[in-house]
Amino acid sequence: MTTPQDAQPGVPSAGRPEDIRAVPVRHPGRWVAVAVIAVLAAMFVKSVVTNSALHWDVVTQVFADKTVIAGLQKTLLLTVLSMVIGVVGGILLAVMRLSKNPVLSGVSWVYIWIFRGTPVLVQLFFWNFLGAVFPKVGLGIPFGPTFVSWNYNDLISGLTVCVLGLGLNEAAYFSEIVRAGILSVDEGQAEAASSLGLTHAQTLGRIVLPQAMRVIIPPAGNETISMLKTTSLVSTIAIVELTRAGQDIGNRTLYVIPSLIGVSLWYLLITSILSVGQFYVERYYARGTNRVLPKTPWQKVRENLFSRQVHAQPGGTA
Known part of the structure; x- marks a missing residue:
């Protein structure tokens, strides 16, 4: 009979496998790439920070200028109003496009064809x-007979022109996003809802759209960020928004590049906030499909910095 004392070194004892020593895989190419990127990034940062032609003091002044802040407020207002029209109109167009009524489906198709086929700048000029x-x-x-009438230029202000031009154009694009989301839901869901006595509107609002949101949210977030930047086109019809405010300061002071950098910092800040919001909305609608929710940025940082994980095969020891 063999006792634990008689067992030879390196030979597993009966009934218990030998412990596995996990050795991390080496990735020298990654570290070389990191070193190259770090050097290039350091060179870029040094050239930007030490370049006297950029006038960083002017950039900070432009960033906090009252005209720029007012332009930022108008940009945010245009983005919100245009996206509201785009979302509501996009849902209606998507439902019409999927309708079995050929008239509704045809009208939706023509609308999308026209507004997606012409540049948004041309549409702004058209409404103006x-x-x-x-x-x-x-x-x-x-x-x-006509009972009451108004002058077009008195009824449609410059801000209304911008909202109409951007919102109606966005509706054409958003309708395709919603249509893709609705088509991603299995038809059996609608059939089951119909068997329970739900109307088409109830099925769409309570069953189909909530499940389609996980497909709709990512491109919808991209469209919102794109709309924030597309609002810069309204400067062509004499609306002073964020980009136009920076241009006016640059033309007046001759610090064109610093003025544009100051404006760009606002765009980067707002798009970063929108990206964070998009992540959490996507995470919320992923609850019904993923067993484990995606980790938040803070969870990833905490895991990488404060947690030590030892990768071993089953049966091994840490």
Whole structure:
């Protein structure tokens, strides 16, 4: 009979496998790439910080300028209003596009075809100068008398033109996002809801759209960030938003590049906030599909900095 004292070194005892010593895989290429990137990044930062032509003191002044802050507020207002129109209009267009009624489906297809097929800048010009074609806007009986009318330029202000141009264009793109999300939901869900007596509207609002949100949210977040930057186009019709405010300061002081850098820092700040918000919204709607929710940025940092993980195969010891 063999006793633990008689067992030879390196030979596993009966009933218990030998402990496995896990050796981390070496990745020298990664460290070389990290070193190269670190050197290039250091060179870039040094050239930017020490370049006297950038005038960082002017950048800070532009960043906090009252005109720039007012332009930022108008940019945020345009983004919110345009996205509200885009989201509501996109959902309606997507539902119409998926309708079995050929008229509704055809109208939706034509709308999307026109607004996706023409540049948004052209659409802004169109809404801005539409008063030359229709100087009066009225309400009345179709093909009959008009009861009340307004002058187009008095009724449609510059801000309204921008919201219409950006929002209606966004609706065409957002409708395809919503349509893709609805089509990603299995048809059996709608059939089950119908068997329970739910109407089409109830099925769409309570069953289909909540499940489609995990597909809709990522591109919707991208569209929101894109809309924030697309608002810079309204400067072409004399609306002073964030980009136009920076341009005016640059043209007036001749510090064009520092002014644009100051404006760009605001865009980077807002898009970063929107990206964080998008992450948490995606995480919220991933609860029903993922057993383990995606880790938050802080959880990843805490895990990498404060946790020590030992990778071993089953049966091994840490």
